[in-house]
Amino acid sequence: MSLQWYPGHMTKGRRELTALMPSQDVVIEVLDARLPAASSNPLIAEIRRDKPCIKVLTKSDLADPEVTRAWIEYFQAGNVKAIASTTARPADTRKRVMQLCAGMALHRGVDKKVRALIAGCPNVGKSTLINTLVGRNVAKTGDKPAVTKDQQLLTLPNGMSLVDTPGLMWPKIEDEQGAFRLAFAGSIPSTAIDYLQIGMFGANYLLHRYPELVLTRFKFAQLPRDAETLLFEIGKRRGGLRAGGTVDLHKAAEHLVNDFRSGIIGAISLEAPPR
Numbered sequence: 001m002s003l004q005w006y007p008g009h010m011t012k013g014r015r016e017l018t019a020l021m022p023s024q025d026v027v028i029e030v031l032d033a034r035l036p037a038a039s040s041n042p043l044i045a046e047i048r049r050d051k052p053c054i055k056v057l058t059k060s061d062l063a064d065p066e067v068t069r070a071w072i073e074y075f076q077a078g079n080v081k082a083i084a085s086t087t088a089r090p091a092d093t094r095k096r097v098m099q100l101c102a103g104m105a106l107h108r109g110v111d112k113k114v115r116a117l118i119a120g121c122p123n124v125g126k127s128t129l130i131n132t133l134v135g136r137n138v139a140k141t142g143d144k145p146a147v148t149k150d151q152q153l154l155t156l157p158n159g160m161s162l163v164d165t166p167g168l169m170w171p172k173i174e175d176e177q178g179a180f181r182l183a184f185a186g187s188i189p190s191t192a193i194d195y196l197q198i199g200m201f202g203a204n205y206l207l208h209r210y211p212e213l214v215l216t217r218f219k220f221a222q223l224p225r226d227a228e229t230l231l232f233e234i235g236k237r238r239g240g241l242r243a244g245g246t247v248d249l250h251k252a253a254e255h256l257v258n259d260f261r262s263g264i265i266g267a268i269s270l271e272a273p274p275r
């Protein structure tokens with residue numbers, strides 16, 4: 001699967017990010033804690049170069065805590081710091097990001113106001129993080145990709161400036177596994193990729209990596225033998241049985257994708273750091 005989804009505003013977003021970068025002290029790169037590698041946009045690394053960076057692994061409430069810890073450790077290096085965040089603990093996130101920002105912009109002098117920009121791929125939680133840092137809802141958020149279409153500059157009470165930026169996708173996604181992870185988590189819209197394909201990917205992954213969560217969530221006596229059987233069984237349980245005993249697998253896939261995204265199946269990570 002080679003995927004092409006590159007809305008017009010992303011070309012503008014990329015240009016604006018490049019123009020903004022030189023004036024900034026810190027880049028807050030937002031990654032989805034469930035897929036920190038697949039949601040790392042190489043374009044952002046390219047534009048950032050060696051500017052100090054805080055990698056914020058958002059939605060950590062939805063990710064496998066042990067795997068998230070491994071990612072945090074994996075990312076720490078020189079002028080790159082990594083932390084996990086969740087909307088369940090906003091005060092914690094605010095405090096840690098502020099402390100790191102202050103520490104990383106020290107070269108400009110203690111009395112200088114820190115300038116930070118927030119970047120990342122679509123739907124990872126950039127605007128939500130802005131709202132957490134500002135302490136009220138100043139940026140529009142939504143549970144689908146490409147909600148933010150323009151840069152938004154905000155000033156915090158302490159004088160620090162923060163820029164929210166539109167999610168940036170790659171012009172062409174070549175890595176099939178990465179594309180499936182992004183789609184399963186909701187960073188690629190369901191209009192750009194087939195739901196059934198995403199559902200099959202998810203079903204396969206969950207069966208292999210989190211079988212016990214699958215058993216519990218869908219109350220199976222035994223584990224379905226493959227991805228298609230899992231979708232079939234989900235379809236049956238959710239009233240997707242059609243006349244003649246066939247199941248609408250598309251509907252079943254949609255159920256599985258939505259269950260995963262909402263966290264109802266459990267705390268699940270889609271990838272672990274290389275060892």
Ligand SMILES: Nc1nc2c(ncn2[C@@H]2O[C@H](COP(=O)(O)OP(=O)(O)OP(=O)(O)O)[C@@H](O)[C@H]2O)c(=O)[nH]1
Pocket residue numbers: 058059060061062085086087088120121122123124125126127128129140141142143144145146147148149165166167168263
């Ligand atoms: N469970 C959970 N959901 C979160 C968290 N942070 C953000 N979200 C949800 O993720 C979705 C996307 O959040 P946004 O802040 O709009 O994402 P964005 O990166 O600004 O997206 P674009 O502007 O489209 O690029 C929203 O439905 C948020 O409520 C979190 O820590 N936990």
Ligand SMILES: [Mg+2]
Pocket residue numbers: 126127128140141147148165166167
């Ligand atoms: Mg946004």
